[in-house]
Amino acid sequence: MVNRQLTGAHYGLKDWLVQRITAVIMLVYTVGVVAFLVLAQDASFAAWQQLFACTWVKVLTTISLFALLWHAWVGVRDIWMDYLQHVGLRLTMHVLTLLWLAGSLVYMIKVVWGA
Numbered sequence: 001m002v003n004r005q006l007t008g009a010h011y012g013l014k015d016w017l018v019q020r021i022t023a024v025i026m027l028v029y030t031v032g033v034v035a036f037l038v039l040a041q042d043a044s045f046a047a048w049q050q051l052f053a054c055t056w057v058k059v060l061t062t063i064s065l066f067a068l069l070w071h072a073w074v075g076v077r078d079i080w081m082d083y084l085q086h087v088g089l090r091l092t093m094h095v096l097t098l099l100w101l102a103g104s105l106v107y108m109i110k111v112v113w114g115a
């Protein structure tokens with residue numbers, strides 16, 4: 001009988017939970033924005049500016065967009081790991097994906113917070 005040590009057990013559980021939790025965060029935020037559109041009597045540019053002038057809306061938007069980026073990272077990383085067999089190509093795609101997501105994060109902060 002061979003004594004094997006299984007490393008990486010339950011590795012997928014964390015990713016599965018991240019995907020579900022970030023999806024719920026994005027869903028709740030989307031429902032809130034759609035509710036604003038439906039219930040707002042004046043959904044003009046000025047109304048949007050007034051809404052996004054509130055700090056709590058900026059915080060919720062930042063959390064939702066961060067959840068989107070994290071959700072994208074887990075999904076795209078899994079695609080690269082499943083379909084790219086060449087280690088160098090997979091590493092290159094991981095790095096390019098991380099750079100793209102980091103750039104998106106910086107741009108998101110600039111847009112939401114006006115920095």
